[in-house]
Amino acid sequence: MTFEKFLFYVFSAILVFAATMVITRRNPVHSALFLVLAFFTSSILWMLLEAEFLAIVLVLVYVGAVMVLFLFVVMMLDIDQAAMRAGFIKMLPVGLLVAGIMAVEMFLVVGPKYFGLDKYAMPAPHPADYSNTEELGNVLYTIYMYPVEIASVILLVGIIAAIGLTLRRRPDNKRIDPALQVQVKKGPDRIRVVKMPAEKKMEAK
Amino acid sequence: MQFEASSLIPVLPEIFILSVACFVLVVDLFMEDRQRIISYFLTQAGLLVAVLVTLGVSQPEAQVVFDGSYVRDGMSDALKIGIYLISFVAFLYAKDYLRERDLFKGEYFVLGLFAVLGMMVMVSAYSFLTAYLGLELLSLSLYAMVAFDRDSKAGSEAAMKYFVLGAIASGMLLYGISMIYGATGSIEFEKVAAALTGTGMENKVLVFGLVFVVIGLAFKLGAVPFHMWMPDVYHGAPVTVTLFLGSAPKLAAFALAMRLLVDGLGPLHADWQGMLVVLAVLSMALGNVIAIAQTNIKRMLAYSTISHVGFILLGILAGTSEGYSASMFYTIVYAITSLGGFGIVILLSRQGFEAENLEDYKGLHERSPWFAAMMMLLMFSMAGVPPTVGFWAKLFVLDAVVSVDLVWVALVGVFFSIIGAFYYIRIVKLMYFDKPEAGELVTAGMDTRVVLSINGALMLVLGLFPAGLLALCARAIG
Numbered sequence: 001m002t003f004e005k006f007l008f009y010v011f012s013a014i015l016v017f018a019a020t021m022v023i024t025r026r027n028p029v030h031s032a033l034f035l036v037l038a039f040f041t042s043s044i045l046w047m048l049l050e051a052e053f054l055a056i057v058l059v060l061v062y063v064g065a066v067m068v069l070f071l072f073v074v075m076m077l078d079i080d081q082a083a084m085r086a087g088f089i090k091m092l093p094v095g096l097l098v099a100g101i102m103a104v105e106m107f108l109v110v111g112p113k114y115f116g117l118d119k120y121a122m123p124a125p126h127p128a129d130y131s132n133t134e135e136l137g138n139v140l141y142t143i144y145m146y147p148v149e150i151a152s153v154i155l156l157v158g159i160i161a162a163i164g165l166t167l168r169r170r171p172d173n174k175r176i177d178p179a180l181q182v183q184v185k186k187g188p189d190r191i192r193v194v195k196m197p198a199e200k201k202m203e204a205k
Numbered sequence: 206m207q208f209e210a211s212s213l214i215p216v217l218p219e220i221f222i223l224s225v226a227c228f229v230l231v232v233d234l235f236m237e238d239r240q241r242i243i244s245y246f247l248t249q250a251g252l253l254v255a256v257l258v259t260l261g262v263s264q265p266e267a268q269v270v271f272d273g274s275y276v277r278d279g280m281s282d283a284l285k286i287g288i289y290l291i292s293f294v295a296f297l298y299a300k301d302y303l304r305e306r307d308l309f310k311g312e313y314f315v316l317g318l319f320a321v322l323g324m325m326v327m328v329s330a331y332s333f334l335t336a337y338l339g340l341e342l343l344s345l346s347l348y349a350m351v352a353f354d355r356d357s358k359a360g361s362e363a364a365m366k367y368f369v370l371g372a373i374a375s376g377m378l379l380y381g382i383s384m385i386y387g388a389t390g391s392i393e394f395e396k397v398a399a400a401l402t403g404t405g406m407e408n409k410v411l412v413f414g415l416v417f418v419v420i421g422l423a424f425k426l427g428a429v430p431f432h433m434w435m436p437d438v439y440h441g442a443p444v445t446v447t448l449f450l451g452s453a454p455k456l457a458a459f460a461l462a463m464r465l466l467v468d469g470l471g472p473l474h475a476d477w478q479g480m481l482v483v484l485a486v487l488s489m490a491l492g493n494v495i496a497i498a499q500t501n502i503k504r505m506l507a508y509s510t511i512s513h514v515g516f517i518l519l520g521i522l523a524g525t526s527e528g529y530s531a532s533m534f535y536t537i538v539y540a541i542t543s544l545g546g547f548g549i550v551i552l553l554s555r556q557g558f559e560a561e562n563l564e565d566y567k568g569l570h571e572r573s574p575w576f577a578a579m580m581m582l583l584m585f586s587m588a589g590v591p592p593t594v595g596f597w598a599k600l601f602v603l604d605a606v607v608s609v610d611l612v613w614v615a616l617v618g619v620f621f622s623i624i625g626a627f628y629y630i631r632i633v634k635l636m637y638f639d640k641p642e643a644g645e646l647v648t649a650g651m652d653t654r655v656v657l658s659i660n661g662a663l664m665l666v667l668g669l670f671p672a673g674l675l676a677l678c679a680r681a682i683g
Contacts, residue, residue, distance in 0.1 A: 144274070144334075150338040153319065157319045165349060
């Protein structure tokens with residue numbers, strides 16, 4: 001067993017452990033933190049496959065942005081733990097059965113019979129100065145320019161849809177409008193002198 | 206690697222629609238509510254100019270640009286023009302309805318334009334990646350449009366269902382694509398088809414991928430047993446969105462099926478034909494039978510759509526160019542018919558009242574003889590009664606199926622379309638032989654009335670002279 005293979009098995013074991021913990025922990029914050037661990041280990045697996053760029057993006061995007069947001073939401077929401085876990089044990093055998101059947105089926109189709117090393121030779125390892133990111137950047141903005149443009153339009157639609165569906169202008173909102181605030185001029189705009197009849201001094205009794 | 210600016214010419218229609226969408230988005234920011242009509246006019250003008258742009262870049266031979274991810278051919282030109290015109294009419298019907306309900310916002314048209322862009326990308330896709338991205342662009346815009354009426358609970362629920370099921374379908378499709386990539390080593394349709402020539406069922410990975418691609422397609426088309434989202438989405442969405450959802454995207458879905466199955470996986474025809482037979486037969490059976498039990502016209506038309514999807518699949522599964530053009534003819538005719546059908550629903554709805562139930566159509570003849578006649582033509586066309594165009598559409602696809610010796614499938618199709626005729630003719634009966642319960646007259650703008658009249662009359666005109674449209678479809682398929 002080479003060192004790489006050893007690393008692969010170690011990190012795979014951590015990944016499977018973390019993934020199991022995500023769905024079995026009682027505390028949703030723990031689940032989210034184990035998901036972070038799962039993302040980290042899968043990014044290391046990608047690193048072993050020499051897909052450095054994907055590994056970095058997984059950490060930056062999923063761990064750095066998505067999971068932080070997720071943790072934030074989990075902490076803000078009042079989740080009813082009992083309701084979430086109701087029926088877990090009852091459903092477990094069915095779930096295991098379905099998962100088992102799917103795993104066997106996937107092994108039969110995606111397994112070594114069709115994707116073994118005799119079918120697809122192992123790619124030659126790249127030299128140390130090979131930059132995965134640079135290669136990706138080269139094809140992304142030349143061959144795949146059209147898909148990249150469409151993907152950017154999809155993101156734009158996502159922004160429009162999110163704002164369009166959630167932005168509400170409420171009349172009872174006590175928000176301050178900075179544009180109006182800076183237009184206030186010196187003098188009568190700012191201070192209004194109110195004339196009042198003089199009041200008599202209260203006399204202490 | 207050399208980039209040539211001339212390769213941008215075939216893509217001009219997409220660039221144009223994208224620019225119009227962004228322009229409307231920005232212009233709309235600077236408008237008061239009462240000037241909002243300007244966004245509407247800009248959108249409509251953009252769609253009409255896009256027809257000219259598409260005709261301008263049209264050429265007899267097919268062009269593949271962007272390193273094999275984009276194709277412009279006869280089918281893409283014809284379907285794109287169809288999509289512009291159908292979306293144009295859909296926005297026109299929507300205008301008054303949206304204004305009465307305080308939904309007349311720029312985003313509606315911006316999202317609509319992005320949906321049109323998504324459809325164009327699907328129609329012109331020449332690799333699995335572009336096909337998928339176009340589909341996502343279309344779906345994402347439609348999810349937001351379904352939820353457009355934020356105060357409607359049914360609308361939000363429908364959008365949620367549509368979103369979740371649409372995401373599952375996309376996942377299925379992507380999984381299938383990844384299998385096909387694994388087996389053939391490419392995501393470009395041309396190279397996939399070349400790699401597949403000669404291999405059939407023996408490669409299990411390919412069949413596995415094919416099954417997932419067909420499932421993803423069936424979800425998006427709404428074929429049984431992947432139809433569950435359709436009635437709820439059609440019912441829950443504002444009727445103008447249902448109208449849009451049920452018309453132009455059908456053309457794009459047809460194009461997607463053609464591109465994926467015929468252009469990409471064409472050599473596996475023997476494998477996917479059987480799957481499509483099952484989907485088509487189930488769709489025709491279930492759609493027509495369950496539609497009978499509906500009392501809500503939007504749900505009824507949703508089940509009717511499911512049965513029509515079955516017929517569209519019939520033409521594709523035949524696997525001949527006659528079959529493909531018959532299927533394209535059917536799709537275009539169906540899109541125009543459903544445009545008219547939902548147009549009537551919009552026409553009869555007023556502020557605070559949705560003409561959703563079948564009872565609302567009672568005695569329409571006494572209230573508005575002209576639109577009752579239009580609705581009758583539309584319903585007859587959906588049922589496939591001659592001399593309306595729906596008859597020819599059904600005839601051509603059945604002819605294509607019979608010519609590849611699948612007579613039993615054609616018989617099933619005829620049998621269930623006879624059952625389906627019941628619920629279409631029930632509406633005609635309600636309109637002509639029942640007394641009206643409410644005495645309101647139809648109040649709609651002149652533009653809606655004129656276009657709706659043309660839409661209804663088209664059923665008859667195309668029914669009497671179907672040759673032109675059929676020749677156009679045959680030429681488009683090539």
